[in-house]
Amino acid sequence: MSVRRLADASVQPAAFSFNEEFASAAQKWIAKYPEGRQQSAIIPLLMLAQEQDGWVTKAAIEQICDMLGMPYIRGLEVATFYTQFQLKPVGTRAHIQVCGTTPCMLRGAGELMDVCRSKIHHEQFHTNEDGTLSWEEVECQGACVNAPMVMIFKDSYEDLTPERLAEIIDEFEAGRGDSVPTGPQVDRFFSAPEGGFTALTDEKAVLKSARAREAKADAAGAAAGAAVPPSNAGKPKTDAPETSPALKTPSKVKAAPEAEKAASVAAPAAKPAKPSLDDKNRPAGIARPAMVDDLKLISGVGPKNEKVLHELGIFTFAQVASWKKAEREWVDGYLNFHGRIEREDWVKQAKALARGGVDEYVRVFGKKPV
Template sequence: MSVRRLAKTQPDSFAFSKDSEAKVAFWMNKYPEERKASAVIPLLWIAQKQDGWVSEPAMREIAARCAMPYIRVYEVATFYTMFNLEPVGEHLIQVCGTTPCWLRGADGLKAVCEKRIGKKGRGNISADGKFSWEEVECLGACSNAPMVQISNQDGDFYYEDLTPEALEAMLDDLAAGKTVEHGPVTRRHASEPVKAKVPVLEDAALFDGSAAKAAPLPHSARPASKAKPASKARPKAADAKPAAKAKPAAKTPAAKKPAAKKPAVKKKDD
């Protein structure tokens, strides 16, 4: 991951809005007094949703709320790429460029963003301040490729089954302040097939449980087992014969070494 740094231009101060304060109170009350630092990520997210990014004064305010050193908040904000460390457009568009989306036409979506918004990168904001965009890795909607995620104050939503024309129309609506319905632009439900020759899952009985038949669970009704013959009573400990002691293993005689032959003594002649 590349080094992430704060924007050079920072506001003089930061304050949570009235709506944000209600959310902050919820998270601060969720943790015990000695665990206030656990709320650091939710508070960073609330600050970002309020202003569109996390400023340095916002980090200092969050550090004070969570009773933790400022550097610890800085470490969290710079580690997680979901936090914007510089101002972004009102609508941040993340175009998935991983293989499934690329094969289904992600390059066409990127071309639309370059034409309408400009150079990719969170900090590159369109002239009207409405948009910025970037290319990201897989967002997990491969079956509805190609797709984008659009983040703004309303939330973070997926827009799937896109074509360049559909994306351009969406940008027109967002620029005009209109609401754009999220999900597949083909209006299909989830990932259901759109070109199947045989209709599937149209009968409600297939998924509402009414067609299901009661079936015994495995091993729920076992056949009665035959009684085992009574085993012979074992002798009590007092009557039991003591176990015979193991005899020590007989020692095998060591092989005798042949005696060394003494040299023959020559007799002297008389």
Template sequence: MSVRRLAEDQVQPAAFAFNDENAVWAEATIRKYPAGRQQSAVIPLLMRAQEQDGWVTKACIEYVANRLEMPFIRVLEVATFYTQFQLKPVGKRAHIQVCGTTPCMLRGAEDLMKVCQRKIHHDPLELNADGTLSWEEVECQGACVNAPMVIIFKDAYEDLTPERLEEIIDAFEAGRGDEIKPGPQINRYFSAPEGGPQTLLEDVKPVRTNLEPQPTAEEGATMPPAEAGRPKDTATEVNPAVKTPVTDKEGAEAQAKAAEQQPLSATAKSEPDPKSAGSAAEGAPPEPGAVSGDLKPKRSRKKTEKDT
């Protein structure tokens, strides 16, 4: 980082003071900070002093240090650290800051600097012969899409050509800087395409069926329940066309009466005859050839030591 020092004593004013308007503003700015934190207003006060006199003088630094009860060296550190503070006199009508970062450099920033060297001074931060204009190269100014660009005081002038910058410099030197419109110097709106929008030129109405009015039932009519949340089952048991005793009571009663009137089937067996052979009834004679009574062998079990 380059060394930044205050201007020579011969160009330094003897004293500094805010004018009436800025004095009221400074008091209101200091009151924004809580007790014991008023020193946080050092940057706003230095910037306001620069806007009033055009640059930050040694007397200004002393004034701000006394007003905020800060050591002089602390305020001097702030003023020399931030390059936004001008530590020597600059052009009274315009101080032109040319962006020299990569996007602007690729788009012709070097040609803009040559214009400043030719129309103002060969060296940056040097006044022209009348003391009305000065220039310097700075870092990115935040409008890379509109490169190249310059900033004059608080306004940015973008999409510049060398010819257009010459016109702007001549206007400020003549005291007509307020006639130059800030921003892009070509036919574009902020960072929009040159000449206006190139796409989406027609109004497209989105299709939003959920926002269209839905049909409603006529008065007195009932709407069937929605089937969206019900499970889909194709089993026969859930088919509403199938009749069951619950859904068709009359049919079920008719089937029951018809079954009562029908005779028993020929294959149906009656109660067993106790006298027939082989019957399970008590006292029935055994089937022919079957062993029964005393002739039926008896079961025996093997004697164990416990039995003896």
């Protein structure tokens, strides 16, 4: 980031104060923060000062710091760090921020800057002769699909051509900026396709297809002699207990015999049995070597799991790195991991650690093992 400094003393006003409207807004912002945290309002208050005067003056920074009970240097740090704050006078009628990030540049932002150079000033952050207009190049402003675009104060103007931007500049210079429509300057609704929506404009085809599938399923059930339950296709599916199909209505619960109620209570699912230690897919173990690798460096292996691996004769990264699919599945089942070994890719981690330790792990995964 380039160094940002306050404007020369020759253009700085001697004092600053919020007008009645902005003073009220400032107090509302300060009140949003808990007691002792009012200094957190520094950014919104600096924005209010800029909205009132067009730019952030040294006097405004100091006045806001006094309001928040914070040192001047803290306010200066914030104002000079964030490029959203204008530290020099800008055009009184329009300050045009031209997006220069890749999508806009590919769509003609360079030509928009040429328009600003010819109609305002050949350099950024300089006003025209009347002091009514200024411009600058900025980073992405979040409307890439509508590139190229500019922002004038708080409003965005998108899908621009050099000719259209020239017209907009003329309107602002004439004092008629409020009459210029914001947003896309072509036949587009916000970020929708130009010319209008082209997909899902009619849901009839979708509904017809869904009904056909339901009818086919109902016919198959009837042919098999099964009772056809009401369709749930139109009902929303959520995780809320009240929408669970297993939940009975109060009337049904009351009418059910005690035996039926007892049978309706689902027994807790039994844990799957551990694979046999004599299974052919169990990885081959070794006697504890003199140098044991720290298996906890593999993400997913904690002290408890490392102890179990040691009991199985697994002591080195090289052993884990050599596991075939059947062996990984055996260990996963033995640890009751439900697929974690595959998801966390123990083999790839172990290969990196066996090949070059932590340094190789960082090279492969871009981070240290945790």
